[in-house]
Amino acid sequence: MTALSLVNNPIGGDWRRGWIVYDNIMARNRITLDDVARAAGVSAITASRALRQPAKVSERARARIFSAVQKLGYVPDAAASALASTRTSVVGLLVPSLTNAVFADFLRGVYDAIEDTSLTIQIGNFRYSPSKEESLIRTFLHQRPSGLIVAGVDQTEAARRMLMEAPCPVVQTMELSDQPVDRIIGFSQYASGEMVARHLIDAGYRRPGLLGARMDPRAQARIAGYRSGLRTVGLDDARRMITTPQPSSVGMGGQLLADLFAAAPDTDAVFCANDDLAAGALFEAQRRGLRVPESFGICGFNDLEMSRHMVPPLTSVATPRYEIGRGAIDLIRAALDPLSGEMPKRIELDAVMSARGTTRNNKNERTAR
Amino acid sequence: MTALSLVNNPIGGDWRRGWIVYDNIMARNRITLDDVARAAGVSAITASRALRQPAKVSERARARIFSAVQKLGYVPDAAASALASTRTSVVGLLVPSLTNAVFADFLRGVYDAIEDTSLTIQIGNFRYSPSKEESLIRTFLHQRPSGLIVAGVDQTEAARRMLMEAPCPVVQTMELSDQPVDRIIGFSQYASGEMVARHLIDAGYRRPGLLGARMDPRAQARIAGYRSGLRTVGLDDARRMITTPQPSSVGMGGQLLADLFAAAPDTDAVFCANDDLAAGALFEAQRRGLRVPESFGICGFNDLEMSRHMVPPLTSVATPRYEIGRGAIDLIRAALDPLSGEMPKRIELDAVMSARGTTRNNKNERTAR
């Protein structure tokens, strides 16, 4: 949304300007802070403080103000507050995709964490485009957000500068980094990939391949770790690494597996960059009559709910996406609250190997940072 | 979020109050409409009009204003605009769940439709609780939204009254009704259920059952239609209708199928209220060594991407959730724009039977309203 595009403002229709009063909502004579203050016998600014910084108001006044709020059903006007304080209660959330199953759990964590908070979420979908991400960051910062949550650590140079100088806490998620912009919460994609490599090697597979789609930076890091893990035992083979820029899907998993066998028919295992691909690969393997896991191993990534129920249950790597969503909000709240003690600026979580029926030795439980 | 809960305002930390200027964002001396007006040699109000109602400003002034906007990088302040106009550009979106795969596609449609619009989305998750939905409606209306999008047609009495008197367009989605609150877009859940019944009957199944979880009103309507369809041919059997209030999941699909066979071992087909359950049921059927579709038929609902790739591919009902998301925003935009011609207030979409490999006759293509 550029400055110019804002010009096409769809607002301005005259939708029922004559308001109707119901349940005190949207009444023409809205309950304001002044009303509350008057009812409590204090000034407006004291009422304002009572709501925002209760400690700064006397016990007595506070009680009267709170009860007036209750009685009148006062609800603060976010717009007025934002205008006066040059700060909205919006937390911007930049995600590469809305479809992605990872996103759903992440979002759930975020929403669980803002509950009983006055924070509000605004989602921006940059569709895996770094330049779109950059422009969304610009747009969001113009709205004076309370915080910004971004995916990953691979922003453009300009985006990174904006984030570093942003007048609000910024949280990078889903990945770790030694040079975070500000706060960061995630797990090591690279180490997770290495862990998968070890798992497949330990299971005795000797000609492992890879399927990847829509190679965003996180997937790339994962895959880099995987290949590095294979390389240490001399099993990295570029012919077996099949990727596509197209979106990831179950159908794509099947196609890519076919491509893999076309390129290297003797491949005996695959790491799929996510569980959708892995599910597709498993279905395709079934169609081809492969014996999974005996003669062909499959390992997914993310550990979706579905995966453990497939036949055979899918080996995958469980990622803490819900926790990352929750934690990202916690980091922002801590940054916003001067009273919060020493909340760390960095949270490292683990990805956990869930070895199941699509790979041979299904009893090891590894952990990756 | 009640009035009182707003009291715990997490904002108010003093996050870097001293602003840093970068790329004109959040600079202490922000570019305002006045700056634009001055640069263009007009008054502020004219500049404001040029942006919101270009037709009301002369060609000449408009051009100068637009170029000033460009040059200065002006971005309107949403808070100030909201305060002055008593109208935000927020569209509230009330959904029963964030996890649900249906939700993801719906959301994608919504976000695609607000692109290049100044509208903004605010999501409220009411977790299948009608009372929570009601309180979210109240909260949202307090924020003077541009529009409200709700799921289904089964709000509480109080919620319905609020919606009817809301000073903004309201769109009900996912279901049809003869008494919509305002605008409505969806398909008939009931007819979809009937369609499934016909499909199973036509395929020759004679002892069909049902699996349902988390019985929200839409699922209930679907199931009512299904049972009605069975009843017309005397095949409705309450023993075969297995439901649970617990959340729907792939794992739950397997469990429910086990329950079904425990209750009625001779059941020869199931309609699963969504594809997650259906996938779980299919996996469970495989574990039990049932011959699908010959001796046991399975039909899902929603037609997720995964379904067509399963082995065998899952028969399901494709629902237009993406289109509903897009359409809901279109309905709101039309309502907001007095110029928009005669956009209907009601949009009926179709759910389409996708007969595949988990039911016997897999070549009919039906449609339900």
Added chain:
DNA sequence: TTGACTAATGACAGCGCTGTCATTTACGAT
């Protein structure tokens, strides 16, 4: 009791924009 603090409260102005209504300009008809 006084003084030196800190805690509690309030007056005021203004955040940036838009609704209202008054005023000016443009333009065609007389």
Added chain:
DNA sequence: ATCGTAAATGACAGCGCTGTCATTAGTCAA
């Protein structure tokens, strides 16, 4: 040239809240 109408523009006030700074009340030690 004059008038009447519509189009274009502008002055003004105020939306509801909060930052700033001044003022008053409260507390404790001497």
